[in-house]
Amino acid sequence: MRKNRIGVGVVALAAASALVLTGCASGGGSTPTSSANLSAVITTNGSEPQNPLIPTNTNETGGGKIVDSIFAGLVYYDATGKPINDMADSITTTDSQTYTIKIKPNQTFSDGEAVDAKSFVDAWQYGALFSNAQVNQSFFAPIEGFSDTVDSPLTGLTVVDPTTFTVKLNAPQSDFPLQLGYTAFDPLPANAFADMTAFGQNPIGNGPYKLASSSAWQHNVQIDLVPNATYTGGRKAQNGGLTFKFYASSDAAYSDLQANNVDVIDEIPDSAISTFTSDLGDRAINQPSAVFQSFTIGVAAPHFQGQEGQLRRQALSEAIDRPTITKVIFDGTRTPATDFTSPVLDGYSNSLSGNSVLTYNADDAKKLWAEANAISPWSGTFQIAYNADGPHQAWVDAVSNSIKNVLGIDAAGSPTPTFAQFRTLVTDTANPIQTGFRTGWQADYPALSDFLVPLYQTGASSNDGHYTNPAVDALFTKAASETSTDAAIKDYQDAQVILLKDLPAIPLWYSNVTGGFAQGVSNVQFGWNSVPLYYAITKS
Amino acid sequence: MAGYILRRLLQAIPVFFGTTFLIYFMVFAMPGDPILALFGDKTPSPALVAQLRAQYHLDQPFIVQYFIYIGGIFQGNFGMSYSGQPVSEILLRTFPVTLRLAVLALFFETVFGILVGLISGLRKGKLFDGSSLVVSLILISLPIFVIAFVAQYVFGVQLGWARTTVGPGAPIQDLILPALVLASISFAQIVRLTRSSVIETSSLDFVRTAYGKGLSRNRIVPVHILRNSLIPVVTYLATDFGVLLVGATVTEGIFNVPGVGNTLYQAIIRSEGPTVVSFVTVMVLLYLVVNLIVDLLYGLLDPRIRYVK
Numbered sequence: 001m002r003k004n005r006i007g008v009g010v011v012a013l014a015a016a017s018a019l020v021l022t023g024c025a026s027g028g029g030s031t032p033t034s035s036a037n038l039s040a041v042i043t044t045n046g047s048e049p050q051n052p053l054i055p056t057n058t059n060e061t062g063g064g065k066i067v068d069s070i071f072a073g074l075v076y077y078d079a080t081g082k083p084i085n086d087m088a089d090s091i092t093t094t095d096s097q098t099y100t101i102k103i104k105p106n107q108t109f110s111d112g113e114a115v116d117a118k119s120f121v122d123a124w125q126y127g128a129l130f131s132n133a134q135v136n137q138s139f140f141a142p143i144e145g146f147s148d149t150v151d152s153p154l155t156g157l158t159v160v161d162p163t164t165f166t167v168k169l170n171a172p173q174s175d176f177p178l179q180l181g182y183t184a185f186d187p188l189p190a191n192a193f194a195d196m197t198a199f200g201q202n203p204i205g206n207g208p209y210k211l212a213s214s215s216a217w218q219h220n221v222q223i224d225l226v227p228n229a230t231y232t233g234g235r236k237a238q239n240g241g242l243t244f245k246f247y248a249s250s251d252a253a254y255s256d257l258q259a260n261n262v263d264v265i266d267e268i269p270d271s272a273i274s275t276f277t278s279d280l281g282d283r284a285i286n287q288p289s290a291v292f293q294s295f296t297i298g299v300a301a302p303h304f305q306g307q308e309g310q311l312r313r314q315a316l317s318e319a320i321d322r323p324t325i326t327k328v329i330f331d332g333t334r335t336p337a338t339d340f341t342s343p344v345l346d347g348y349s350n351s352l353s354g355n356s357v358l359t360y361n362a363d364d365a366k367k368l369w370a371e372a373n374a375i376s377p378w379s380g381t382f383q384i385a386y387n388a389d390g391p392h393q394a395w396v397d398a399v400s401n402s403i404k405n406v407l408g409i410d411a412a413g414s415p416t417p418t419f420a421q422f423r424t425l426v427t428d429t430a431n432p433i434q435t436g437f438r439t440g441w442q443a444d445y446p447a448l449s450d451f452l453v454p455l456y457q458t459g460a461s462s463n464d465g466h467y468t469n470p471a472v473d474a475l476f477t478k479a480a481s482e483t484s485t486d487a488a489i490k491d492y493q494d495a496q497v498i499l500l501k502d503l504p505a506i507p508l509w510y511s512n513v514t515g516g517f518a519q520g521v522s523n524v525q526f527g528w529n530s531v532p533l534y535y536a537i538t539k540s
Numbered sequence: 541m542a543g544y545i546l547r548r549l550l551q552a553i554p555v556f557f558g559t560t561f562l563i564y565f566m567v568f569a570m571p572g573d574p575i576l577a578l579f580g581d582k583t584p585s586p587a588l589v590a591q592l593r594a595q596y597h598l599d600q601p602f603i604v605q606y607f608i609y610i611g612g613i614f615q616g617n618f619g620m621s622y623s624g625q626p627v628s629e630i631l632l633r634t635f636p637v638t639l640r641l642a643v644l645a646l647f648f649e650t651v652f653g654i655l656v657g658l659i660s661g662l663r664k665g666k667l668f669d670g671s672s673l674v675v676s677l678i679l680i681s682l683p684i685f686v687i688a689f690v691a692q693y694v695f696g697v698q699l700g701w702a703r704t705t706v707g708p709g710a711p712i713q714d715l716i717l718p719a720l721v722l723a724s725i726s727f728a729q730i731v732r733l734t735r736s737s738v739i740e741t742s743s744l745d746f747v748r749t750a751y752g753k754g755l756s757r758n759r760i761v762p763v764h765i766l767r768n769s770l771i772p773v774v775t776y777l778a779t780d781f782g783v784l785l786v787g788a789t790v791t792e793g794i795f796n797v798p799g800v801g802n803t804l805y806q807a808i809i810r811s812e813g814p815t816v817v818s819f820v821t822v823m824v825l826l827y828l829v830v831n832l833i834v835d836l837l838y839g840l841l842d843p844r845i846r847y848v849k
Contacts, residue, residue, distance in 0.1 A: 048623065050578065051622065060580065130587065131591070135579065148587050246795050247705075252705045418809075418811075420571070442580075442648045
């Protein structure tokens with residue numbers, strides 16, 4: 001899910017890992033007290049949704065947090081990212097390609113309409129249909145019949161009986177059930193399809209909350225949600241409602257938190273990064289999250305191909321002093337990277353073979369750079385492109401200086417004024433970008449595959465560096481068709497060992513989620529995806 | 541008089557077309573594809589991008605886009621934002637909030653500015669004049685976001701006298717602190733302006749004559765000195781009202797006021813042509829109207845200024 005339009009680098013995000021869970025007593029997960037007030041409305045920070053509130057058309061967190069609260073999919077993720085059945089009774093497969101999904105009986109939308117197999121199948125068909133131009137269209141790409149150029153129904157979806165449907169994929173995908181907690185896969189009631197525009201302004205869902213009234217969404221101001229009595233799943237609201245107050249800046253939200261005007265915020269402004277832990281004490285949250293930051297050097301960049309390119313990429317990576325930069329520039333709200341994924345995921349490893357290339361080693365970096373120069377002498381400036389409307393200049397300059405000091409070459413940032421222009425530059429296939437460029441990735445579902453396949457598979461949608469390696473592709477395909485999770489994890493780790501040699505992107509660090517909550521608020525736990533588990537929050 | 545007003549109003553027509561055209565062109569000329577930016581660091585499929593571009597007419601040449609927009613306006617349709625709301629609704633929701641904030645700020649700066657300026661001018665070189673000079677210099681030299689953050693922290697967080705940010709519905713009591721912040725910079729300008737104008741007027745012959753006639757100070761100061769000193773101040777206030785309407789972006793951001801500046805800023809960042817152009821156009825028209833009112837006020841302040849044609 002996209003955090004906001006300036007890119008994931010802007011924002012502080014949250015996630016809980018196994019590690020974090022043990023520490024969550026201090027991070028807010030205190031036990032419910034008898035003074036908790038079930039009718040207390042929790043106020044939290046949000047931003048005006050950029051799209052109507054339709055699950056298949058919401059891809060940024062402003063709208064995502066709301067959609068996730070008012071809809072319930074087949075599964076939801078607990079704080080560790082483990083999928084737990086929500087609407088689904090069971091999801092079974094024998095070959096990782098055809099899945100049979102049974103839905104719990106007697107589930108309803110907040111207006112009483114039944115949630116059945118058809119609610120899901122119709123919603124997915126709508127989201128996937130090319131001419132509906134939904135921003136989450138690509139999530140349906142694995143399902144048989146999908147097309148991103150013409151209108152084509154998902155022939156892989158079959159309703160068997162009112163509570164059962166089957167999904168046939170184009171190719172085996174062992175972690176498909178893991179994806180189903182993403183909002184794009186939520187069901188829709190029948191009346192939504194009659195007028196989707198009106199529905200998006202005043203949606204009827206099946207989640208733990210519903211809109212307080214037909215005018216609950218006060219644009220640019222706030223949206224008021226109340227508990228949905230018809231929801232019976234595991235995310236039952238423990239509070240009397242949820243108000244997302246829309247902030248234009250995280251500074252304003254932080255001031256409100258200090259004045260106790262807002263209960264929970266999931267973003268600390270840059271201006272308070274160095275002080276928020278002392279300001280808030282044990283009400284401060286700073287945990288690793290599912291956000292990976294790197295910079296990419298495209299295969300078209302001169303001097304970065306073949307043997308010479310590999311040496312130069314490794315030299316650059318070893319020339320960056322990640323621990324110092326994360327400490328000085330980010331006050332410890334970033335964690336130096338040891339792989340290409342995220343520490344909150346099942347399958348994350350800090351001991352992949354060859355990950356020493358991510359450790360600062362000035363001597364070895366100089367040696368590797370000299371070897372590359374023996375193949376073809378370096379000339380010019382090494383540049384990292386970034387968008388100047390996001391807070392990237394400080395770290396890009398720090399990384400450039402680190403490279404400059406170690407390798408003795410010219411290195412500098414190359415800013416573009418806006419994010420739109422930056423993305424246009426990066427995705428221009430006719431005229432590929434010749435410099436390094438900032439890249440960041442926030443996962444939509446808690447799986448290693450989501451950090452790897454879209455970015456490094458040959459021809460993948462977000463493979464902006466146009467990296468290609470048949471060995472990596474083969475491992476991705478093998479992992480997808482594995483029937484055991486452990487085997488799939490092993491394949492993805494093997495693929496990363498190759499990536500650590502080729503370095504299509506140079507891993508930098510994982511963003512932490514930073515946040516805080518007000519006095520009197522308890523049970524604040526941040527999910528794997530950096531979003532608080534709102535339903536569990538209580539207030540005395 | 542009526543003819544004059546009519547002529548001034550007719551002038552608004554070319555200004556309307558000029559501004560909409562220019563602003564639309566500037567938004568159009570912003571580099572980068574706003575549709576790509578909607579997907580964050582993910583790369584959407586080219587066909588999906590093409591389809592969304594067509595939906596917002598971004599695939600059309602500039603002049604066609606402009607006429608689609610203008611054609612819509614004459615049917616009462618200001619276009620749609622990317623989140624699917626009619627721009628006219630956004631206008632109707634945000635302008636009253638900013639207008640309230642601007643009027644409140646204008647009120648504070650006018651009352652306090654003229655009062656302090658008048659006293660300073662009458663007591664030139666005394667302690668009050670000196671300290672008001674120091675205070676106004678400090679206020680002028682401080683960037684507004686510094687004043688805003690300090691005010692928010694001290695009065696909102698520490699003392700708890702005001703809400704740190706503006707609540708739903710933007711009630712007047714929530715707007716007082718942002719309005720005071722907004723007024724602070726112009727307050728200093730008005731003090732300086734009023735002071736020098738009062739000093740100048742005080743030394744004019746007619747004031748001396750008035751004193752010579754034996755009129756009381758209580759009559760001379762408001763009627764003779766103040767009234768004749770106000771013309772430059774009123775001109776300044778008029779331009780400042782426009783600035784308050786347009787330039788409250790920083791203050792609105794800090795106090796999270798759901799007003800014009802905030803919304804416009806977000807729209808510019810998203811390259812939402814229809815929203816940006818509609819907002820700026822309404823601002824320009826407001827600016828024209830305010831200036832017309834001020835020009836008419838001159839006539840009241842100085843009977844020598846007449847609008848006969």
